[in-house]
Every structure is written in structure tokens, then in C-alpha cells.
Amino acid sequence: MVALRKPGTLRSIGITLMVLLAWEGLVRTGIINPIILASPSAIVKAAVADGLQFLHAFRITATSIAFAVVASWSLGVGIGLLVGASRFSYAAFSPVLSSLFAIPLIVWYPMLVVWAGIGMESKVLFGVISSVFPIALNTAAGVHQIDARYALFGQSVGAGRSTIQFQILFPLALPSIVSGLRIGTALAVSGVIVGEMLASTDGVGFWISYHRTIFNTGHVYLGMLLAVGCVLLVNGLLAGLEHRLGRWRQDERDRAPPG
Numbered sequence: 039m040v041a042l043r044k045p046g047t048l049r050s051i052g053i054t055l056m057v058l059l060a061w062e063g064l065v066r067t068g069i070i071n072p073i074i075l076a077s078p079s080a081i082v083k084a085a086v087a088d089g090l091q092f093l094h095a096f097r098i099t100a101t102s103i104a105f106a107v108v109a110s111w112s113l114g115v116g117i118g119l120l121v122g123a124s125r126f127s128y129a130a131f132s133p134v135l136s137s138l139f140a141i142p143l144i145v146w147y148p149m150l151v152v153w154a155g156i157g158m159e160s161k162v163l164f165g166v167i168s169s170v171f172p173i174a175l176n177t178a179a180g181v182h183q184i185d186a187r188y189a190l191f192g193q194s195v196g197a198g199r200s201t202i203q204f205q206i207l208f209p210l211a212l213p214s215i216v217s218g219l220r221i222g223t224a225l226a227v228s229g230v231i232v233g234e235m236l237a238s239t240d241g242v243g244f245w246i247s248y249h250r251t252i253f254n255t256g257h258v259y260l261g262m263l264l265a266v267g268c269v270l271l272v273n274g275l276l277a278g279l280e281h282r283l284g285r286w287r288q289d290e291r292d293r294a295p296p297g
Contacts (some may be wrong), residue, residue: 055098073255080256081263088257092245096264097228099214099242102158106165106226114170114222115215118177119203121188122211128182132175143229151237161233161241168229169222176221180214181207186296216280227269242268 058078062072065077072080085092121131146167147160154160184207192202208215234243242264249257 073253076255076259081259084256084260088260092257092260092264094279095201095240095242095245095261096267098158098240099234099264100268100271101226101270102161102230102234102241105158105162106169106230107223109274110166110169110222110226111219112174113166113206114173114218116214117170117174117176118218119181119207119211121174122178122181123199123203128178132178132182135175137170139175142197143168143232147187147233147236150233153283156237156239161230161238164233165229167225169224169226172225173215173218173222176213176218177215180211180218183214184210219276219279223272224269227240227265227272231265231268249286 043289061075062077062079065072065075065080076084117135121127121135143164149162150160150163150167153161188206188210189202192206231243231246233240234241234246238244242261246258246261246265249255249261
């Protein structure tokens, strides 16, 4: 197995080095303006000069993203379960959620700054508003598509409303919920970073915006790489959660009686 992996690993390293060399050459020879595209060496210089500052900003951004993701997941799934629980609520409220989601996000931000200031609170709120609606819509759609007889069965055995929602409807709607979480999480990350770029005093987005105004392209691309790192980190955590949920569903099937 190691022998099979080693050539592939070496090939990937070689391709990566060739791309970096070509990238460096395009910028150094002037084919691409360095103000438009920073060279790898410029990004490394930026990391050496202000790497600690950007790591501090990354910690602030990651903390804001964590709060936004937890809040949007909780609100989105909760609202989606309530909206999708009955035909009436789905018909009445799903168009409202769709309409709110259609509002351009930039419209929300001035109000959030007035309400919460330019600190972490406004960034978290912007991330939540960016992500809660697709999570709620996907959850509601997933619950709405479940056969109503499952809920009737829960009522017939004396299950309460919350028990029906979280122990019957929630597991059955998991594929749609996870799909909504994937979309919403990506929007939460971008919402926090955009919020930092619009009005903030720290964070990855703030430093991207700051260095963009003074044409420090290497610093801008360093910030962009850290922003991508935020996305990869959150996606990795979500993939782990999806794996655990899938394993939990399989265990539930294995424990179910045959027939």
C-alpha cells in the first residue's frame, strides 16, 4: 500500500512545485501585474513580516465563525422542524423564509452595525442571517416530504410534539438537513469574513480590506489563504459530523427488528 501511494504523492508534490514555479515566473517576468496577482514569494514575505498578526486575526475570525455556525444551525434546524411539521405551517411560512432569503444580504449589514456596533456581535449576526434561511428551508422541505403516517404513529403511542419532531421527524429528514447545513455553513463563513471587510477593527476580512487599500497584494493573498483555511476547517468538522450521523443512522437500522 505504501509503495502504491508513494509515486502518487511524489507526483502531486512535483505538480504543486511546477505550478508554484510557473506562478512565480509569470509575476516576476511582468506577464501578470503583481498588483493583480501576488507571487508565492510575496505571500511568504508577507507571512514572515506579519504572520503573527494574521494568525491573531485568524483566531478572531474562527471564533466568530464558530458562534455564527452554532447559532445558525440551532435556529435553522429548529425553525425548519416547526415550519415543516404540518402542511399548514409549511404552506404559510416557507414562502416567508424564501422571501427573506431573497433579500440582498448587504441590506442587512448597516442595520446590524447600528444595533450591535462594529465588534464581533455584528459579524456573528451577519453570518447567522446569511446562513439560517437555507438551513431552515432545507430542514422544512425534508420534514415536509416525510410520510405523515410517521407522525400519526408517534401520536398514537402517546409521543409529545417535541418527541415526534426530534426523535421521529429529525432522523428521517437528516439527508435534507445535512444538505442545508453544508450550504448554510459556507454562507456563515463568507458572511463573517464579508462583515469584517465592511466594518470591523480586526479579523482576516479586516486585514484583507486594509492591505487592499494600500496595494499590499502579498498580504491580501495571505489573508485570502487564511480565509480558505477557515472554510476547509469548517468543512472538515461538518464532514466529521456527517460521518457520525451516517454511522448513527446505520446503527439505528441495525437495531431495528427485521420485517
